Amino acid sequence: xxxxxxxxxxxxxxxxxxxxxxxxxxxxxxxxxxxxxxxxxxxxxxxxxxxxxxxxxxxxxxxxxxxxxxxxxxxxxxx
Amino acid sequence: xxxxxxxxxxxxxxxxxxxxxxxxxxxxxxxxxxxxxxxxxxxxxxxxxxxxxxxxxxxxxxxxxxxxxxxxxxxxxxxxxxxxxxxxxxxxxxxxxxxxxxxxxxxxxxxxxxxxxxxxxxxxxxxxxxxxxxxxxxxxxxxxxxxxxxxxxxxxxxxxxxxxxxxxxxxxxxxxxxxxxxxxxxxxxxxxxxxxxxxxxxxxxxxxxxxxxxxxxxxxxxxxxxxxxxxxxxxxxxxxxxxxxxxxxxxxxxxxxxxxxxxxxxxxxxxxxxxxxxxxxxxxxxxxxxxxxxxxxxxxxxxxxxxxxxxxxxxxxxxxxxxxxxxxxxxxxxxxxxxxxxxxxxxxxxxxxxxxxxxx
Numbered sequence: 418x419x420x421x422x423x424x425x426x427x428x429x430x431x432x433x434x435x436x437x438x439x440x441x442x443x444x445x446x447x448x449x450x451x452x453x454x455x456x457x458x459x460x461x462x463x464x465x466x467x468x469x470x471x472x473x474x475x476x477x478x479x480x481x482x483x484x485x486x487x488x489x490x491x492x493x494x495x496x
Numbered sequence: 497x498x499x500x501x502x503x504x505x506x507x508x509x510x511x512x513x514x515x516x517x518x519x520x521x522x523x524x525x526x527x528x529x530x531x532x533x534x535x536x537x538x539x540x541x542x543x544x545x546x547x548x549x550x551x552x553x554x555x556x557x558x559x560x561x562x563x564x565x566x567x568x569x570x571x572x573x574x575x576x577x578x579x580x581x582x583x584x585x586x587x588x589x590x591x592x593x594x595x596x597x598x599x600x601x602x603x604x605x606x607x608x609x610x611x612x613x614x615x616x617x618x619x620x621x622x623x624x625x626x627x628x629x630x631x632x633x634x635x636x637x638x639x640x641x642x643x644x645x646x647x648x649x650x651x652x653x654x655x656x657x658x659x660x661x662x663x664x665x666x667x668x669x670x671x672x673x674x675x676x677x678x679x680x681x682x683x684x685x686x687x688x689x690x691x692x693x694x695x696x697x698x699x700x701x702x703x704x705x706x707x708x709x710x711x712x713x714x715x716x717x718x719x720x721x722x723x724x725x726x727x728x729x730x731x732x733x734x735x736x737x738x739x740x741x742x743x744x745x746x747x748x749x750x751x752x753x754x755x756x757x758x759x760x761x762x763x764x765x766x767x768x769x770x771x772x773x774x775x776x777x778x779x780x781x782x783x784x785x786x787x788x789x790x791x792x793x794x795x796x797x798x799x800x801x802x803x804x805x806x807x808x809x810x811x812x813x814x815x816x817x818x819x820x821x822x823x824x825x826x827x828x829x830x831x832x833x834x835x836x837x838x839x840x841x842x843x844x845x846x847x848x849x850x851x852x853x854x855x856x
Contacts, residue, residue: 449754479740
């Protein structure tokens with residue numbers, strides 16, 4: 418139920434509406450819940466509403482975690 | 497550098513084998529996590545001692561029987577069209593379900609968003625449209641936005657049967673459950689998108705429990721579990737996010753403002769867990785005209801849960817789906833006895849569809 422799918426905003430159609438594209442599918446979505454929805458924004462859409470703008474620059478924190486995991490995985494002796 | 501999700505999952509599984517040296521029991525709180533974990537078979541990769549149990553993360557499942565019955569009573573009225581997310585359709589009430597009621601003539605429409613329900617009200621001015629407002633913090637802001645719009649546009653034939661529930665308070669109840677004896681929570685991704693991290697503060701602060709927000713892909717879930725185990729290993733507890741692209745520490749302020757405009761905190765009844773203080777939302781007085789319970793003069797009446805159904809125990813983490821005698825026996829997705837087998841996010845449905853080799 419809390420599934421949310423990333424969409425890219427390809428058209429702003431009103432103060433609280435936009436067209437979002439996911440893959441080849443375009444749907445009307447509501448943008449009431451995010452500030453200043455703009456063309457090209459990548460947003461998470463849940464139940465027809467954009468609930469957040471995705472922030473790709475934050476992913477570097479996770480890259481560091483994966484480096485740590487990789488280092489830890491190397492410490493295990495495999496059969 | 498590890499790039500492929502599959503390689504990441506396997507690396508995390510290997511890291512977990514080196515890290516887990518004592519029994520650890522975590523709970524995943526989100527139904528979407530539950531489905532992803534069963535579907536990807538992650539449990540099969542866990543080292544001995546590490547267990548992950550499902551919690552009350554399916555909104556339809558935790559909706560109390562008396563709330564389902566209220567919705568069904570409203571559907572009996574000829575002047576009302578029920579607008580609902582599809583997951584509610586087959587949930588058994590005390591005597592029937594919305595799907596059965598519809599087969600007997602009730603007007604029930606499936607909508608994909610609260611906005612569609614309001615649109616339906618505009619298109620059918622001679623009928624009352626009641627939207628079944630079910631869901632956690634991820635979904636409730638949409639209900640709030642649509643309610644404000646209905647109020648602004650003076651749509652008088654629209655009302656909401658408010659079934660919304662909120663997550664942090666129920667986690668405190670589970671954290672305090674000594675029989676359950678959890679070691680930490682894998683926190684829901686998209687509830688946290690709205691809430692941010694601060695509302696979970698009491699879980700580490702009062703109960704010493706590590707908490708990590710995770711995304712929904714198998715590698716994101718494994719990253720979250722690894723962070724939980726690392727907190728345990730290091731003897732620390734805090735709220736961390738392994739899903740920073742979607743979760744700001746402060747959450748979505750605009751969505752939270754909308755929630756605060758329309759709703760206030762309230763006690764709520766959860767299937768399997770009973771009444772929990774501050775675990776629900778009620779309309780502020782200014783919006784009571786849109787409250788279906790007020791407009792149609794109904795209140796939730798005591799209700800009986802289906803005989804033999806142990807959804808409540810599944811939701812509270814007391815048993816796993818396979819522990820229910822009805823599971824895959826009398827209760828299947830085709831003939832569901834309880835909501836956990838109905839909803840696509842219910843633990844029993846996920847276990848039935850994906851988890852047969854995964855008995856716990």
